[in-house]
Amino acid sequence: MNELHDTLINIQIFAFVGLLIWLYSRPSHLEKTSRDEGAEVLRDRED
Amino acid sequence: MVKFNPLLLVALTVTAAIALWGILDTAGLAELARQAVKVQLTSRAWFIMLTASFILFICIVIAISPWGNIKLGADEDVPEFTTVSWMTMLFAAGMGVGLLYYGTAEPLSHYLLIREPEGPRRAAGLSLFVTVFNWGLHAWAIYALTGLVIAYFSFRLGCATLVSAPIVKVFGSTALTRTVGWLSDLLAIVAIAIGIGGSVAIGVFQIREGVDALFGLQNSGLAVTLTIFAALCLSFTLPLLVDLGRGMALLSNTAMGIALALLVFVLLFGPTHFIMGGVVQLIGDYFSGAVQHGFRTFTFMDEVGTNWFQSWTLNYIVWWLAWAPFVGVFIARISRGRTIREFLLGVILAPTLFSLFWFGIFGSIGFYAALNTDLPILDIARDNISGVAFFVLQQFPVPALTILLVVISAFLFVVTSVVSAAFVLGMFSTSGDLDPPVGVKVMWGGILGALGLVMILSDSISAARSLIALGALPFIFVVLLLAVCLLKALKLERPAKG
Numbered sequence: 228m229n230e231l232h233d234t235l236i237n238i239q240i241f242a243f244v245g246l247l248i249w250l251y252s253r254p255s256h257l258e259k260t261s262r263d264e265g266a267e268v269l270r271d272r273e274d
Numbered sequence: 275m276v277k278f279n280p281l282l283l284v285a286l287t288v289t290a291a292i293a294l295w296g297i298l299d300t301a302g303l304a305e306l307a308r309q310a311v312k313v314q315l316t317s318r319a320w321f322i323m324l325t326a327s328f329i330l331f332i333c334i335v336i337a338i339s340p341w342g343n344i345k346l347g348a349d350e351d352v353p354e355f356t357t358v359s360w361m362t363m364l365f366a367a368g369m370g371v372g373l374l375y376y377g378t379a380e381p382l383s384h385y386l387l388i389r390e391p392e393g394p395r396r397a398a399g400l401s402l403f404v405t406v407f408n409w410g411l412h413a414w415a416i417y418a419l420t421g422l423v424i425a426y427f428s429f430r431l432g433c434a435t436l437v438s439a440p441i442v443k444v445f446g447s448t449a450l451t452r453t454v455g456w457l458s459d460l461l462a463i464v465a466i467a468i469g470i471g472g473s474v475a476i477g478v479f480q481i482r483e484g485v486d487a488l489f490g491l492q493n494s495g496l497a498v499t500l501t502i503f504a505a506l507c508l509s510f511t512l513p514l515l516v517d518l519g520r521g522m523a524l525l526s527n528t529a530m531g532i533a534l535a536l537l538v539f540v541l542l543f544g545p546t547h548f549i550m551g552g553v554v555q556l557i558g559d560y561f562s563g564a565v566q567h568g569f570r571t572f573t574f575m576d577e578v579g580t581n582w583f584q585s586w587t588l589n590y591i592v593w594w595l596a597w598a599p600f601v602g603v604f605i606a607r608i609s610r611g612r613t614i615r616e617f618l619l620g621v622i623l624a625p626t627l628f629s630l631f632w633f634g635i636f637g638s639i640g641f642y643a644a645l646n647t648d649l650p651i652l653d654i655a656r657d658n659i660s661g662v663a664f665f666v667l668q669q670f671p672v673p674a675l676t677i678l679l680v681v682i683s684a685f686l687f688v689v690t691s692v693v694s695a696a697f698v699l700g701m702f703s704t705s706g707d708l709d710p711p712v713g714v715k716v717m718w719g720g721i722l723g724a725l726g727l728v729m730i731l732s733d734s735i736s737a738a739r740s741l742i743a744l745g746a747l748p749f750i751f752v753v754l755l756l757a758v759c760l761l762k763a764l765k766l767e768r769p770a771k772g
Contacts, residue, residue: 232313232317233316233317236313236314236317236318237317237318237321240318240321243751243754247754247755247758250445250755250758250762251758251761251762255444255445255446255762256443256444256445256446257443257444257445257446257762257763257766258762258765258766
């Protein structure tokens with residue numbers, strides 16, 4: 228087994244897992260849209 | 275008139291190029307796939323096992339959480355199919371021809387390797403356990419999660435039925451997310467095409483063995499194999515040209531009905547007490563050991579052990595990944611109106627229980643022959659794995675009838691799988707069109723047939739499995755990305771009341 232190749236494949240996996248954790252923790256487009264819609268509903272109710 | 279969008283064009287080019295390469299240089303492609311898969315499975319074994327266990331864990335958490343009460347569809351939607359008919363369709367979609375092929379053969383293949391170190395009596399139980407592990411909770415959790423993401427985003431959030439849709443919906447439509455989504459659709463298409471091509475090859479090998487057994491032939495040549503393949507191609511082309519509507523569901527249910535009838539036949543006409551003893555022991559072994567086995571990577575085994583682990587368990591998990599987008603779309607389509615909890619428990623538990631009975635019964639009959647008789651069943655399992663199912667049936671009454679039924683059932687499983695896959699591929703490659711043009715479906719049917727032919731020409735199940743693994747391995751990243759999309763979207767749902 229080529230050690231360098233093995234290391235590269237596993238670095239790719241670690242990087243991907245890190246990316247998933249980062250994506251999960253940051254606010255997403257869907258959350259922003261949902262927050263904006265919620266604020267709009269509240270404004271409508273106040274009006 | 276077929277409109278060629280870039281995804282359709284690239285997907286057709288990639289899959290057709292693989293098929294053409296395989297036809298021109300079958301041995302070269304098979305060897306390349308074997309080597310590439312060996313490197314990938316060696317380096318990623320821990321990640322694949324961890325991912326399978328993680329997916330099962332996520333499914334269980336979602337099912338028992340308040341999110342489980344969320345409907346897949348509008349809150350007032352009701353399920354289209356009765357629970358029994360829904361479950362029957364699940365088995366047929368996810369298992370298909372592999373059930374008939376591996377029922378007795380797989381436990382015996384494991385047994386051949388572990389009977390020396392473990393002793394024959396203990397090895398029989400372990401072999402059944404490993405077989406059901408390969409077809410059980412972890413496999414169905416992969417299908418369930420993929421199907422849940424597709425169903426939730428399509429029916430609840432109104433997205434297109436595409437693998438890319440959740441990514442764009444959750445992270446917004448930017449150049450980057452559209453590119454990642456596009457690549458995900460492409461990976462899903464390649465994984466489905468190669469996975470179904472493998473299924474065609476396995477079906478043809480199985481039918482050929484059945485024809486050999488029926489007519490008393492000894493290893494019939496390529497001519498018989500290609501004749502069977504041609505008959506299959508003709509049979510799946512017609513439903514692609516003409517919409518048979520519910521006729522396809524009828525064919526699929528017939529194949530499943532035959533398989534169930536064979537199960538009952540073997541149970542009642544075989545040594546029933548021995549078989550039921552095997553099934554009950556298997557249930558205990560499986561539920562007490564499945565979670566722990568899901569984390570087993572066989573790192574400290576010798577080369578024989580790690581090769582065995584790679585060529586069976588790891589290969590299976592990758593195989594389920596290859597089928598996940600196809601089966602995921604299918605089970606999503608039949609599950610509208612069910613709650614997430616019903617969906618997850620139904621999709622994961624019911625087929626696992628069925629697998630316990632299926633492999634418990636067909637595996638135990640194999641071990642009865644191996645341990646208590648002089649029948650050469652182990653030699654057949656070692657030399658010709660495709661012939662094991664028919665050898666078993668030859669020991670029962672009316673073998674001509676039962677073998678014929680297996681051949682018909684395998685034929686129907688392959689035809690319905692190819693027709694459904696051509697539909698899903700057509701849908702994926704035309705931006706989620708729920709009624710893809712006939713021309714696109716026929717083109718995909720042709721590609722699936724050509725990929726099947728490549729694997730048939732390799733004349734080796736292990737070569738077919740290496741090719742499937744090669745096509746499906748990148749999809750593991752897509753499934754995990756989809757899981758993140760689902761979790762982020764579920765966080766925004768208000769807790770639903772049961």
